[in-house]
Amino acid sequence: MDNGKHGPQPQGPVGGWGSLRGMALVALHDHASPGALQTLSEQNIPGGYMCGSCAWGKPAKPHVFEFCENGAKSTLWELTRDRCTPAFFEQHTLAELRQWQDYDLEIQGRLTEPLRYDPASDRYLRCSWDEAFTGIAAELKQLDPKSVVFYASGKASLETSYLYGLFARMYGHNNLPDSSNMCHETTSVGLKKVIGSPVGTCTLEDFEHCDAIFYFGQNPGTNSPRFLHPLQEAVKRGCKIVVFNPVREQGLVRFIDPQNPAQMLTGHTTELAHQYLQVRPGGDIAALMGLCKHVLAVDDARRAEGSAGVLDRDFIDQHTHDFEAFAARARAADWSTIEQASGLARAELEAAAEVYLAAERVIGLYGMGLTQHVHGSQSVAMLVNLLLMRGNIGRPGAGVSPVRGHSNVQGQRTVGITEKPELVPLDRLRQLFDFEPPREQGMTTVEVCKGVCEGTVRAFVSLGGNFVRAIPDRDVMEPAWAGQALTVYIATKLNRSHLVHGRASYLLPCLARPEQDLQAGAAQSVSMEDSFSHIYGSIGRRKPASEHLRSELAIVAGLAKATLPPHPKWQWDAWVGDYGRVRDLIEQTWPEMFGDYNGRMFQPGGFYRGNPAHERVWKTDSGKAQFTTPTVLSALGVGDAPGRFHLITMRSNDQFNTTIYGFSDRLRGLEGARTILLINPADMQRQGLREGQLVDLLGDADDGATRVVAGLTVTPFNLPDGCVGGYYPEMNALVPLWYHDQASKTPASKGVPVRIRAHADAQPA
Ligand SMILES: Nc1nc2c(c(=O)[nH]1)N[C@H]1C(S)=C(S)[C@@H](COP(=O)(O)OP(=O)(O)OC[C@H]3O[C@@H](n4cnc5c(=O)[nH]c(N)nc54)[C@H](O)[C@@H]3O)O[C@H]1N2
Ligand SMILES: Nc1nc2c(c(=O)[nH]1)N[C@H]1C(S)=C(S)[C@@H](COP(=O)(O)OP(=O)(O)OC[C@H]3O[C@@H](n4cnc5c(=O)[nH]c(N)nc54)[C@H](O)[C@@H]3O)O[C@H]1N2
Ligand SMILES: [Mo]
Numbered sequence: 001m002d003n004g005k006h007g008p009q010p011q012g013p014v015g016g017w018g019s020l021r022g023m024a025l026v027a028l029h030d031h032a033s034p035g036a037l038q039t040l041s042e043q044n045i046p047g048g049y050m051c052g053s054c055a056w057g058k059p060a061k062p063h064v065f066e067f068c069e070n071g072a073k074s075t076l077w078e079l080t081r082d083r084c085t086p087a088f089f090e091q092h093t094l095a096e097l098r099q100w101q102d103y104d105l106e107i108q109g110r111l112t113e114p115l116r117y118d119p120a121s122d123r124y125l126r127c128s129w130d131e132a133f134t135g136i137a138a139e140l141k142q143l144d145p146k147s148v149v150f151y152a153s154g155k156a157s158l159e160t161s162y163l164y165g166l167f168a169r170m171y172g173h174n175n176l177p178d179s180s181n182m183c184h185e186t187t188s189v190g191l192k193k194v195i196g197s198p199v200g201t202c203t204l205e206d207f208e209h210c211d212a213i214f215y216f217g218q219n220p221g222t223n224s225p226r227f228l229h230p231l232q233e234a235v236k237r238g239c240k241i242v243v244f245n246p247v248r249e250q251g252l253v254r255f256i257d258p259q260n261p262a263q264m265l266t267g268h269t270t271e272l273a274h275q276y277l278q279v280r281p282g283g284d285i286a287a288l289m290g291l292c293k294h295v296l297a298v299d300d301a302r303r304a305e306g307s308a309g310v311l312d313r314d315f316i317d318q319h320t321h322d323f324e325a326f327a328a329r330a331r332a333a334d335w336s337t338i339e340q341a342s343g344l345a346r347a348e349l350e351a352a353a354e355v356y357l358a359a360e361r362v363i364g365l366y367g368m369g370l371t372q373h374v375h376g377s378q379s380v381a382m383l384v385n386l387l388l389m390r391g392n393i394g395r396p397g398a399g400v401s402p403v404r405g406h407s408n409v410q411g412q413r414t415v416g417i418t419e420k421p422e423l424v425p426l427d428r429l430r431q432l433f434d435f436e437p438p439r440e441q442g443m444t445t446v447e448v449c450k451g452v453c454e455g456t457v458r459a460f461v462s463l464g465g466n467f468v469r470a471i472p473d474r475d476v477m478e479p480a481w482a483g484q485a486l487t488v489y490i491a492t493k494l495n496r497s498h499l500v501h502g503r504a505s506y507l508l509p510c511l512a513r514p515e516q517d518l519q520a521g522a523a524q525s526v527s528m529e530d531s532f533s534h535i536y537g538s539i540g541r542r543k544p545a546s547e548h549l550r551s552e553l554a555i556v557a558g559l560a561k562a563t564l565p566p567h568p569k570w571q572w573d574a575w576v577g578d579y580g581r582v583r584d585l586i587e588q589t590w591p592e593m594f595g596d597y598n599g600r601m602f603q604p605g606g607f608y609r610g611n612p613a614h615e616r617v618w619k620t621d622s623g624k625a626q627f628t629t630p631t632v633l634s635a636l637g638v639g640d641a642p643g644r645f646h647l648i649t650m651r652s653n654d655q656f657n658t659t660i661y662g663f664s665d666r667l668r669g670l671e672g673a674r675t676i677l678l679i680n681p682a683d684m685q686r687q688g689l690r691e692g693q694l695v696d697l698l699g700d701a702d703d704g705a706t707r708v709v710a711g712l713t714v715t716p717f718n719l720p721d722g723c724v725g726g727y728y729p730e731m732n733a734l735v736p737l738w739y740h741d742q743a744s745k746t747p748a749s750k751g752v753p754v755r756i757r758a759h760a761d762a763q764p765a
Helices: 017-029 036-042 069-078 086-091 102-106 129-142 158-171 185-195 204-208 225-237 261-266 284-304 313-319 323-332 335-342 346-358 376-389 409-414 426-433 445-454 474-481 552-563 572-577 579-589 681-687 730-734
Strands: 115-118 123-126 148-152 212-216 240-244 275-277 362-366 399-402 459-463 486-491 504-509 526-529 534-538 645-650 676-679 694-699 708-716 723-727 752-758
Touching (some): 036 069, 069 225, 158 409, 185 376, 212 346, 284 335, 362 376, 376 399, 723 730
Antiparallel strands (some): 676 723, 694 708
16 A cells, blocks of 8 residues: 655655764753763673663674664663752652653653652652661561562563562562563463464574565664664665555665765665555454465465475474464455455555565564554464464574564563463472462553552552553553552652652662662673573673662662561572672573573673574474464454544654653654644545644543543644554553453554544644
8 A cells, every 4th residue: 555655754764864963962962971972882792781772682793883873862861961869859749740741750860869758748858778678668568469569661680680570479479560561462472372482583693594574563763773784784685575564664664874884975775675565553464364365375276286385384294283274264365355454455465475485584573563452462373374384483594573672671571570470480489499489370561550440459669661651541540550558669760650659659769771880899790681582791881870879689689678588598688799699590590591691691692592482392282383363354452433543652763662852753754743643644634634733532442431632733644544643652541451462461552443533722733
């Protein structure tokens, strides 16, 4: 589908001068502290610190500057010279701060001292670390552990995460949701079911050997810019990239390499996508069904002629289960239904399927465009179906590759931050630490939200993140949040969640990753895992933003020590004194993955912790890779209706999740505002809307609830019919809490039913 070019035009190819300009802008505006730019040269280099932005792999032979515009932004944002001190909180009540924009909260700078909420003055007041730990422990000891939640945003190191999970279980619960519950939980649950592994099977090296990449709903130009290097190299080798995305994202259309001066000077660009298919939101199951149907049709025809066919029959026979049922469904699928559900023409899908057939090695890659749907798990399973047909999993240059979000989100799950106790070797923990770990299921993010509304969740401890801003149904959740007995936020900067607090509340400031972490006089290192199951060490060398800061690991251990009874095997102080001892514990818990952990963590390119599916060992129920017959052709949870639009909530180029750096979405040619509604000109006309007009978006989920985001500026944009776009997190009030992936409960933020209403005090632009 091509709606033609209209609306604002993107400014310049991704990665070129524009991105250098973007960085300079941030350095200026963000008041970077002296030497901050120099610190960037250590980013993602073996022996340096690992960028806290995305989870893309760090190559063994890094580029001169192995960082990108957005990684640089994320680092400079932390290395600001601005400070949000106790004096700031003396001047502002929380009621007042709740009226501020999120952006204005974070630009106050780094938090410097532990703070305790004082109900009498409605302010956060300075307190000592001891006071904070003792106060929090006193609250926790009074509560039923099952009513307490330990959330983690996927950034904290493997060492900290391990101790956090351990603390939760020693205290008595498995309520360990993490940001993954809003993100790639669809992968953790969906992929696990079909290939027996909760993570992708590819490594960085596979991108050097693939012949085609089938690329679904991931935006590398903004969210994993270092991926643009291997993508460009792949295209130069002749690899074909077929993109499925409702939005024409510039990072996938063309690219200039900022590290290639010749290209910078001549402005030559590489065309990236071989085919760019603007699928409808949630149309991926149908699109994939079309691809599979064509592959089967070609195979049937070839075999009818007596030739060998195009499927990898040996692989299918030996390694997979339920192929025939799936194939029957695909053969029976009706092209007009496929076209309608996907918004794509049969000819386009057949052409894409021919690319698949011509490629010996194929990678199926995806991001939030697949995972954040009501039937997201089925979309993931359909992508795996396509790959399995020609044995494209578990051999070089091929595989399934979910691109993870936060820099250690995959790793946090690996070392035990999970609400699913069956994924953790609890017996080994019992042996190692001499306690009885709880066995019952913990709460997912969605269940936590329900529990807060129903009053069964009494306390929320947050290791990073901005939970209240990231979750669905925010207008319901924020008032409910205050009903809790205790909230604890471990953070680098002030955000909205910290203002939405329980009866008792503490704000605990921590070191950022580029900062030096000294314990008992010795510099400590930490480690994290990328999207390719590789583990890297990271050492910070910057002077900390404040002398009062503690490391995340020291804070978690401090909380645990104050809360739990003493035990000879629970050596919190010793673990804080030497993080290498925590790595030894991780190794003892998972010897098969973490052998010689301390010895290998600074290996260039990271060390591989392994993945059975990569070796074609399938840890599924059937012992084989599973073909899945989908029950639906659209991943949307609510169908079409007159006046209904499907809203995709998007990230701009100037944000990291709920952290808004600025108001430029340069790669989409959108500047200056975030309260906008993107809609295509044909739909504008049908709705009688003018560019610049103010409108409200109303939830249209037919559940009786009123959901409104008011005062959005109508902005023409190239999108499929019936689809509108708006920014996350501003749109989160429109996502119903119950509207989530059916298998994993990941909120379905990419296909939210809405309708458009003229704004009450609308002013013509
Ligand atoms: N700079 C920066 N980097 C980041 C982040 C950030 O906010 N800023 N966030 C980090 C995190 S936590 C994550 S999870 C990742 C997120 O990175 P991505 O996975 O790229 O997530 P999104 O940008 O939310 O959406 C991805 C794409 O899905 C497309 N899309 C929407 N609906 C559909 C659909 O139905 N089908 C298909 N095929 N495509 C669809 C959108 O147009 C968009 O291009 O990035 C990480 N990296
Ligand atoms: N509608 C809609 N909703 C979404 C999404 C969407 O696409 N659409 N995406 C979802 C996704 S993929 C995700 S991952 C979640 C994100 O949800 P979260 O991970 O909870 O949110 P973030 O915005 O990443 O958290 C930012 C905050 O983390 C703190 N912080 C930053 N660095 C550090 C650090 O090093 N240590 C500590 N302790 N704190 C730190 C800062 O205080 C900062 O304000 O949102 C989800 N929500
Ligand atoms: Mo994410």
